[in-house]
Each structure stands twice: as structure tokens, then as C-alpha cells.
Amino acid sequence: MYLVGDRIQIKGFRGDVVEISYLDTSILECSGDYLGNDRRSGRVIRFPNSLILKEEVTNYSGPQMPFIRNETPLQIAYTSDLKFVENCLLEAEQKDFKEQYPYLTTHKNDEWEPMVYFRINTYAWMEAVVSYPVEPTDTTGRRNRILKYALPKLNEAPGKVQFPEGTLR
Structure with a gap:
């Protein structure tokens, strides 16, 4: 079941429920054909x-x-x-979590x-993946904030972490 305000997916459509009537439901699409993130596209799907x-x-949401x-x-080097x-990644996630959800x-x-x-x-690089909780409507924002906190600290230590450069990416 779902309520107005919930983020749902049905038959390949994903969005935020804005109206439920006796006959149909309307959602504001997120993601979609032209987006590579979870932001609202501006299209209404009924x-x-x-x-x-x-x-x-x-x-994706609910009480x-x-x-x-x-x-x-x-992407980081194996070395x-x-x-x-x-x-660094956990500190960045915790900083953002405390700011977004102080309660x-x-x-x-x-x-x-x-x-x-x-x-x-790949043969030259590996992935460091931070996995974290997020409200369904804030996935892109939270990802960006975590990167903004973590990347400066990672870049300050080139002896400890290397990133892909140039055509090697």
C-alpha cells in the first residue's frame, strides 16, 4: 500500500505519490528516461x-x-x-547524517x-563503496554532500590514496 507523499515504483514507473482518487493515482516521476539520478523529472504519471x-x-518510504x-x-588504486x-568515507557519512538527522x-x-x-x-582500479541510509527523496543530495566532505580529505593524502587520472579512467 502507499499514501500521498510516499515514493513508489510500479510497472517501471518511479515517483512520489501526489494524488490518490477512487479511479487513479498520480505520481511525480523521479529518475526516468532523461535523468541519471533520483531527482524529480517534472513529469506526472497517472x-x-x-x-x-x-x-x-x-x-520506498513509509512509517x-x-x-x-x-x-x-x-575508483581508487589497489595500492x-x-x-x-x-x-574518510565513514567520517563524511557520519558528518552528513548528524547534520541531516540530528534527532x-x-x-x-x-x-x-x-x-x-x-x-x-578493472585491472588497474578498484572501487571503495560507502553504503548508508537515506530518505528516498534525498538520495542524490546525500551522495553529493558525502562526496563534498570526503574528497578534500582523500585528496590531501596522495600518498595514501590514488585516483584514476587522464585516459586511465
Whole structure:
């Protein structure tokens, strides 16, 4: 089920519910054909309520769980100091979390804890991925804030972390 204000996905359409009538539901599309992020596209999608009986509905928000998990990957060299990278990314995530959700910083919940993991990307680079909780409507904003906090600290330590440069990216 969903309510006005929830971010849902149904039959390939994703957006924020703005109106529910007896016959149909209207959502403000997010993502979509022309966007590579989760921002609203400006398009309104209207579908008949009978569709919810035939299709799977994913509700990304709601009172049961205010957050979804999001990830931000960074390409780094295999020779980077992985502990340093992990600490920088976690510090950036925590700084943003405390600023965005000051009322939650004293209420620890294991499901909301951020984590950093590493995965192989190419022969020359790997990815450091920070995974964190975010409100469904703030995924792009939170990703950008975390990068703005983390990148200066990572760039200040070229001996500990190297990034792809030039045509090697």
C-alpha cells in the first residue's frame, strides 16, 4: 500500500505519490528516461488503481522504515591505504547524517549503520563503496554532500590514496 507523499515504483514507473482518487493515482516521476539520478523529472504519471492488483508495487518510504540504503562508489588504486579510505568515507557519512538527522544521532540502529566495502572494478582500479541510509527523496543530495566532505580529505593524502587520472579512467 502507499499514501500521498510516499515514493513508489510500479510497472517501471518511479515517483512520489501526489494524488490518490477512487479511479487513479498520480505520481511525480523521479529518475526516468532523461535523468541519471533520483531527482524529480517534472513529469506526472497517472495510472489506474486497478494496476495495483496486477503489478508489484514497491514502496520506498513509509512509517515502518524511513530510510533506504544507497551506495556511492569511488575508483581508487589497489595500492591505496584501504583503512584510511574507509575512515574518510565513514567520517563524511557520519558528518552528513548528524547534520541531516540530528534527532536520530542518539538513537543507534544497526540497520542504519553505514559501511564501506571494496570491490574489483578493472585491472588497474578498484572501487571503495560507502553504503548508508537515506530518505528516498534525498538520495542524490546525500551522495553529493558525502562526496563534498570526503574528497578534500582523500585528496590531501596522495600518498595514501590514488585516483584514476587522464585516459586511465
